[in-house]
Amino acid sequence: MSEFDRIRRFFAEPAEAQRKRLGRAAAWLGIGDDCALLEPSAQALAISSDMLLLGRHFHADVDPESLGHKALAVNLSDLAAMGAEPIAFMLSMALDRDQDDRWLSAFSRGLFSLADSHRCELIGGDTTAGPLCLSLTVIGQVPQAFALRRDAAEPGDQLWVSGRLGAAAFALKYPGRCEQADECLNWPVPRVELGMALRGISQCALDLSDGLLGDVVHILERSRLGVMIFADRLPLHPVLEACPEDERLALALQGGDDYELLFTARPQAQAQIHELAKKLDLELSCIGEMTADHRREILDARGIPLAMPFRGYDHFA
């Protein structure tokens, strides 16, 4: 089977089948032409790209099915953080001999399974030969006035986070020690439903990829605000219980790969957010407050600042 035939079998044909399953025509024209054609949307288009490299974002022995899932999940997570509804995605890949039929089949399964569950169509991409590299671009839609922008937080807003923090970081530090943590790392759940439900409730969100303390700085810089984070309100993941307290906080605040949403909301939205948590069966925790000054503080239960830098994972360190 030639490389073109393999790409057709594991990507173009599944994309064709996907369009039939989803029964919709967001893509007037999918894989196979110079460009894909998307029908016009009355809403703003939200677009995001992420690149995943062997050796940096995953290891050679990665389960290809979870890699297919995760490659799309981290992109969908960006749409979620904008309050956008997924429409379609592009997939560019460098592949080499290690990506045999068995590998591609599993990768494709993990990819399309998540894509289907979010009604997100594979509409095109590129394939070339080289050390494994994945580059995805996702396209979604959101009414412009409801987009969750990093520059839209205001002083007095509460700071919220979804789910539980630190399990993926635990798995990165102690691979294989805890099945539940490994699953959080390898099969992240993009909070797409939450992002869309936050339209009109929150004005500002981002997804946690490089660690909360590093990521929150993007909100602080773009909204020109400070923040107080209350350490005792952090929703630590149960897998962290085995760790000493310092390490627990470090994993939850400085570890990456959580893909939970960090968002702000006016204090009067609190009841609505608790309702939403019940409806989605997803923990939503108020962990801090945005301030007009430029402070960056994590306070313990007694109100004493902890000495932790507001800095996340550096890809170039």
Place this chain on the structure above:
Amino acid sequence: MSEFDRIRRFFAEPAEAQRKRLGRAAAWLGIGDDCALLEPSAQALAISSDMLLLGRHFHADVDPESLGHKALAVNLSDLAAMGAEPIAFMLSMALDRDQDDRWLSAFSRGLFSLADSHRCELIGGDTTAGPLCLSLTVIGQVPQAFALRRDAAEPGDQLWVSGRLGAAAFALKYPGRCEQADECLNWPVPRVELGMALRGISQCALDLSDGLLGDVVHILERSRLGVMIFADRLPLHPVLEACPEDERLALALQGGDDYELLFTARPQAQAQIHELAKKLDLELSCIGEMTADHRREILDARGIPLAMPFRGYDHFA
């Protein structure tokens, strides 16, 4: 300077400056949030991705300014082949130590210079550390009924090609021997203006990236047609004059990287196409005819078929 600062300096800030220069707001929100936001378009959105790898698409000693140009040019060429008008693009990169400030500055210059000339905004992307790899996604717009699709050729249509063929292939084979050929290879001109002007004149086009004989097969397969190509009508590039006849034809028909448009049109459009060639000051040559049967023939001046396979460059060979 941290890596974030460098990306900001060579990409985010130039993108901001670009938006001011272009004086438009296709991107409601550009680099710096989870997603870029594009305003809705009443037309279909044309989307294409290309990945360029060190060692496969270019060498380590590549002139970074021409690489910046070419990385975007090959993507714009896909929009041209759809008849689409460029709007915006995403740029994802893996960079390592070889990409120092001087390198990034030149790359950025080549990139934005071409982007500006097509009013195509850099709206986002991703950066990571690794062996140099570029992955771009371009977004354009085209009225759906005028998109130049590979499946829209009809029997009796004439087959046309823009510009001159084979110079880039000559430069690949004989690097440094001819400045003009090297320039064709390193600074390809995407035929965006031609693609848009072909709306309503042509129904079917693609851009030549892997060699004419390989690329035309995509039209044959998707339109379920055959083709007769007349060898003596091929617009051979003057740099090929030094080569023996066999090699001339091989470079023009099987060599890649021309980025000219190959398109079909009804015979009655011939006068209109000649007018267009004058208007754009660009050679447009009628080189063949689409047939209802599935023949794939190249005929010499006496009508005798040449023995050349309809096959292009194989990235996995």
